[in-house]
Amino acid sequence: MGHQEVMTTYLANFIQQLVHGGIKHVVISPGSRSTPIAMLMVEHPELNVYIDIDERSAAFFALGMAKETREPVVLLCTSGTAAANYYPAVVEANISRVPLIVLTADRPHELRDVGAPQAINQIHLYGEHVKWFMEMPLPEDEEEVLNFVRQCGARAVATSAQVPAGPVHLNFPLREPLVPLLEPSPFEGLEDQHLFIDVIRGKLNISDSQVEQVVTQVEQKEKGLIICGPIDYPELNQHIVALSEKTGYPIIADPLSQLRSCGIFNPSIIDNYDSILKDQSFNQYFVPEVIIRFGAMPVSKPLTLLLKNAKNIIHYIIDGENGWRDPIKKGTTMVHSDEIAFCQKMDNQLKDRRQTKWTTMWQQLNEQTRSIVVNAMEMENALDEGKVVTELVKFLPEHSTIFVGNSMPIRDVDTFFHVNGRNIRILANRGANGIDGVVSSAIGASVNAENVYLLIGDLSFFHDFNGLLAAKMYQLNIRVILINNNGGGIFSFLPQAKEAKNFELLFGTPTNLSFEHGIAMYDGHYTKVHNWEQFRQAIADSTSSQGIQVIEVPTNRQKNVESHRKMWKKVSQEMNEYFRGEK
Amino acid sequence: MGHQEVMTTYLANFIQQLVHGGIKHVVISPGSRSTPIAMLMVEHPELNVYIDIDERSAAFFALGMAKETREPVVLLCTSGTAAANYYPAVVEANISRVPLIVLTADRPHELRDVGAPQAINQIHLYGEHVKWFMEMPLPEDEEEVLNFVRQCGARAVATSAQVPAGPVHLNFPLREPLVPLLEPSPFEGLEDQHLFIDVIRGKLNISDSQVEQVVTQVEQKEKGLIICGPIDYPELNQHIVALSEKTGYPIIADPLSQLRSCGIFNPSIIDNYDSILKDQSFNQYFVPEVIIRFGAMPVSKPLTLLLKNAKNIIHYIIDGENGWRDPIKKGTTMVHSDEIAFCQKMDNQLKDRRQTKWTTMWQQLNEQTRSIVVNAMEMENALDEGKVVTELVKFLPEHSTIFVGNSMPIRDVDTFFHVNGRNIRILANRGANGIDGVVSSAIGASVNAENVYLLIGDLSFFHDFNGLLAAKMYQLNIRVILINNNGGGIFSFLPQAKEAKNFELLFGTPTNLSFEHGIAMYDGHYTKVHNWEQFRQAIADSTSSQGIQVIEVPTNRQKNVESHRKMWKKVSQEMNEYFRGEK
Structure with a gap:
């Protein structure tokens, strides 16, 4: 097979595997070295291709799409500083757990670090800010190489989406000429060959006995808070509210917890804690004995200060994505479990509903404060x-x-x-x-x-x-x-x-x-x-x-x-x- | 001393050392974590501060200034993706040998990788794309620390400017409160204390005997080319022309060699080689026996193809900045010497001027081609x-x-x-x-x-x-x-x-x-x-x-x-x- 045919087969297998893995959207920034990948992607009947000139914007555009759909989105750019422009979005995706698959075209090895144009060191270009980096082999049509390319495609999708989700980076060295063969269609009949890989992903689950100690603590302590920071898990909302009802713990609901506008109305969803806690001289009344925290740290600074300054709080951090998000360093138990699984197990073991003076105080103050805020705005x-x-x-x-x-x-x-x-x-x-x-x-x-x-x-x-x-x-x-x-x-x-x-x-x-x-x-x-x-x-x-x-x-x-x-x-x-x- | 005083002393010593090292221009992108550095820089009477909101533009703005002045320029931004936006310019500065000093403010260690806001991993953020990275210590006023801070300031300026010039990155962890003390002026009388470090930088020099072998080759071969790619060394121009006159070798002058508009008119400055070599069927007439190349690889693709396809060329690459810029991989001798020193030593040893048929051919074709190009444009x-x-x-x-x-x-x-x-x-x-x-x-x-x-x-x-x-x-x-x-x-x-x-x-x-x-x-x-x-x-x-x-x-x-x-x-x-x- 000639160069173009080999390159086309190699890339078509990779792209088909991405589609097989569920990829629907690709954001491409135009360039020369990425030509064969771009031309093949446009050719694929199941891919939506978006062109965006500025790679920095392109990467954030992909990030926004991935965040909204909760599915990995693919980025493609040419070699050189084009790829460096992705960096801010890659960093953001990594910390905010958004799945991105970054594909960069590169000069082949013989044109690296020798002063060739548009050649920069793209190996580990994003350092520790991606979950996985792979330097791809040069196009070959050996079965072993094609198997590997499909494996990398499957792994790229799976790794980006696996918890915690995030960006992955694959770097493709490509030699000239850079034009693939589009006739006959390189994708036709490809899927029928049963070459492509499926990935089944499980969730972190804890046992009933692991939850027991949490239940014991909660039952002993009336003053508790459920804190929901930024988390994108709509099915979780009702379980959080159920947990609040059983424990009598109000829910501190960050706007990015999605609890403030999810169709659930419950007086224990506290949305004015930032205003309530602003004047720290009342903090003594609000210090909890137990915290059950979900999601990232809420944006509220008064809340952060309350938690930071208080002592002797039992503080559970529930993270279904295996993370370690505790900037105040007050977490006492890290619970690496799917959040719904945790709530359900808690629910099974907890006794009847509880409504305490503590609950009432939070509910009343939240109502009253909301009135003040709403009135102030109406008067404005x-x-x-x-x-x-x-x-x-x-x-x-x-x-x-x-x-x-x-x-x-x-x-x-x-x-x-x-x-x-x-x-x-x-x-x-x-x-x-x-x-x-x-x-x-x-x-x-x-x-x-x-x-x-x-x-x-x-x-x-x-x-x-x-x-x-x-x-x-x-x-x-x-x-x-x-x-x-x-x-x-x-x-x-x-x-x-x-x-x-x-x-x-x-x-x-x-x-x-x-x-x-x-x-x-x-x-x-x-x-x-x-x-x-x-x-x-x-x-x-x-x-x-x-x-x-x-x-x-x-x-x-x-x-x-x-x-x-x-x-x-x-x-x-x-x-x-x-x-x-x-x- | 209190926190603010210690931080001010520490940062003032660093900034004064930058000024002592010759820094005049600072480009700052606004942010919170970088507040004390920014406020102190604005306060320094000898620094010109430019504010640029978009860090990507800010970095290229600094790069343009550094390129034009041939002096290091300082960049400052806050923690987080702000710093990642510098990446494209940092990569460009590294390859094009432009001195930049990148200062990033960072969260202190206890706020890293724990889900704190605006905290990303800034250690080696630019990977291998900077010449030097230093994680700075937290502000202290111990003599040992202040000595170190001044040393880092001196080294940042020197390393960025030392051949090959390029970017350096210093990361400053800073704790709140982030406001420095501006009264009394932290810089007043500081320079008088003789604490600050000077750096004297030499150039790569080769000996007469090392040049001898080049002279011998040149004297044996009539068909030679001096190729000047992108290089920013105005004092070199006259020496290149002198070398051309002695050797009879025409000068292939890339527009970025600055030889086309430097006040020197010499028929051997060839400016139409790109058009001359476009039709490759005449390449046989243009293949040299010897090449003496300065600067980066010229932009011309026809020239690249000529050199790439030819065999048995003795190809000297002169690089006073210790580099390895040979994308066509045809260099046969790498000469790491200051370019003027090389030309002068060559000049001393070479005999009288030489004008050969080869020289004449290039000169004639260059003139004739220029006429065609100029006429074509005049007719347009x-x-x-x-x-x-x-x-x-x-x-x-x-x-x-x-x-x-x-x-x-x-x-x-x-x-x-x-x-x-x-x-x-x-x-x-x-x-x-x-x-x-x-x-x-x-x-x-x-x-x-x-x-x-x-x-x-x-x-x-x-x-x-x-x-x-x-x-x-x-x-x-x-x-x-x-x-x-x-x-x-x-x-x-x-x-x-x-x-x-x-x-x-x-x-x-x-x-x-x-x-x-x-x-x-x-x-x-x-x-x-x-x-x-x-x-x-x-x-x-x-x-x-x-x-x-x-x-x-x-x-x-x-x-x-x-x-x-x-x-x-x-x-x-x-x-x-x-x-x-x-x-």
Whole structure:
């Protein structure tokens, strides 16, 4: 067989194995060395191919798609710095447990480290930030090699998806000429040969006797908290609520736990703990004896401080993905078990439901605090960043997805996104919490989800402005609520805000960009709103429109800090009254 | 001493050592963990601080500045994916030998790999793509630690600048609170304490006897070529020309050798070899017996093919930076010596000047080919990508800098940028030849150079569109000649262009972006030209204007291939005549 035929057979076997393993979506950034893989992928009838010029955006686009669908997505780029541009998304995928399969084309060995063009060292390019790296062999059509290539394809899909999910990287050395043979179709009849590999993946399960010790502790302690941080496991929700009812432990529900808008209404789903715990002088009333924690660490800093400063807490961390996520280092038992299996076993062994004074306190304070927050927002006439969240929730269609930017937006969602029955899914890149790649991730999520809204600040929007190209090229519907406070809002909440000197230069960093023009470059629709009436109308219009819809909400960083603090002061006063009454 | 005082002393010593080592420019991307370093850098009276939100652009901005000034530039960012965004520029700096000092702030050890926010594994984050990595100690004020910190500062500057120059990476774990003490000024009187370290760097030098063998070979062989690829060593130019005169060897001068516009006119500076060698059927006449090569491998593919296919060539590779740049693997002697020292020693030992038939042939064909190319361009009325280069050279001010994009622009410059007396410096990112980061690199070059022109295609311009922010924020003057062929022009020259199926989808990749709007976002000035008259006027206008000036030249990918091929056909015909006459 000639070079082209050998290369085609080799690559077709690999690609067919990916499809066999369930891969549906491929994001390709154009380049020369990756030509044969790209041409074959486009040729495959079951693959959806997306082209994205900027590899950094492409990788986050794939990440958003994988996050939304909970399935691995494939990335392909050419050799050189193209592959280095994937790095931020690879790092994020690794920490936030999102399955990505990164394929990089490479120069063959004889063109490496000898000054050849577009040749960089791609071996272990992503270091320890991928779950698995494989330097693929040069194309050959020996049976042993083809078996190996299929095995690598199967393993790439399985490893990326196996818990904890994450990115894998396969590097393909390819020699010129780089054009494959497309006639006869290299995929026709290939699947019928029963060459392809299936993978069956089990879950971590613990035994009844392993759960017994947890049950014993829980039954002895009335003051407990179930803490649900970011976790994407919809079937888990009802089991968490059942566990709460049996134990009498309130559920501290981070917005990314998906418990705040999952169709379950239960007074023990606590959504205002961030405001409740803001004034640390009341912490004594909230310190639990037992914690059962699911998911990653919640975003709330007051909650973190409560847990960090308290002593002698029995703290179970349940992680069905074998992880070790305990930044406060207070976990006392790490439970590596599928979360549902854990809840079910607990449920079987726990006695009747329990409602204690502790439960009641949390429920009451949560209700009261919510009223304060809601009232404060209703009274607010100015364009306030918190009110954007409360208004948004009212006017979105059911089953919408909100993709939330890092820095301020996720914190505002934590404070202002209350329990509701709208079945809104909240997504965010909370692995490394970067402001990069958020636009692309949201647009990636919009490929398979209807009604995706991106809530994002101006710096983060700017950082991944290139991400809009995918929405333009593939006519994706993305509604962007752009909170434009002309700079980095979060720094106004940090200690350096007190140092007026150079603050704007280093942290405020106003860019004075007129995004309206930038949106026009992408044929997007842009509206700047000046009051809440306009905001509501803009949300409604964007929902009924197609393509890129940007709603800019101009806000003021200084005023924003003040309005947040004013509200928290009210909560603090209320708490004071509550506990005076208690004593 | 308290935490803040200790941290301030530690960091001030490090920063002062950087300044002591000659650092003038720092590019900072805002973030929280890097706060104390950023605040202290802004406070230092001798540091110029630039803020750039997008770390990918920031790194290329620093690279452009370092490339233009030939001095190390410092980068600073916060922890997390911010640092991963530096990767493409770090890789490019490493291959293209540009000194960069990358400083990343990090979470302290107790917040690593435990699910803490914005904490990624930053140890050896850039793998083998940096020359030196150091995990810095936590701030302490022990004398031993302060000595070490100064040593690391000195070593960072020296290592980045030592041949071959490249990037270094220092990772700083920092604990909260992150605000340093600015009163009294931490830098006042610090330099007077004679604590800071100087580094004296020598050059690789070879002995007279080591050169003797080269001289002997050269004297025996009439047919030789001096090949100058990309190299940034202005003082070398006259020595290369002197070597050419003594040996009678023509100089194959890549545009990035800087020999085509260095104020030296010599008929042996061959600037049309790419066109001459295009038709390989004449290669027999051009195969040399000896090659003396300087710099990286030239961009010209026909030249590469000539050298690759020829046998029995004595091939010296002179590299004063200790490298191994030989993608064709035909080097027979690697000479690790400063290039000027080598030329001078050669000059001392070589006899009188030599002008042979071989020299004359190259000179004649170069002249004749240049006429064909120049005439073809003069006859061209349509907006042709090649003619952009010939026109540009005519109308730029003397001592301008052209920053050239990868893919097509650098190849067009190779073909159409002829020897001239305008002292134009040509810069490009030819380490990994990526289309990424080119806008930022050019803008970085414009910080210290007057009259910088960026010649770039639309995909590359799009890829680093964010790079324009630095020009806007720092009122830098950058003139962009945007060759807009709406997609990837280079692929039309590659074999896959013959496969019409999916070609536009995968390789043509038209984005249909209206850049005019995007430029308005950055308050830039935009002109689209439709003929050469308008082009000349736009160049003149842009030269006399400030800020971002974009001149869009709409071209057609298909027509461009045809006009290039038509011209090369003429060269081929002329060659045919020349060698018929010779026989």
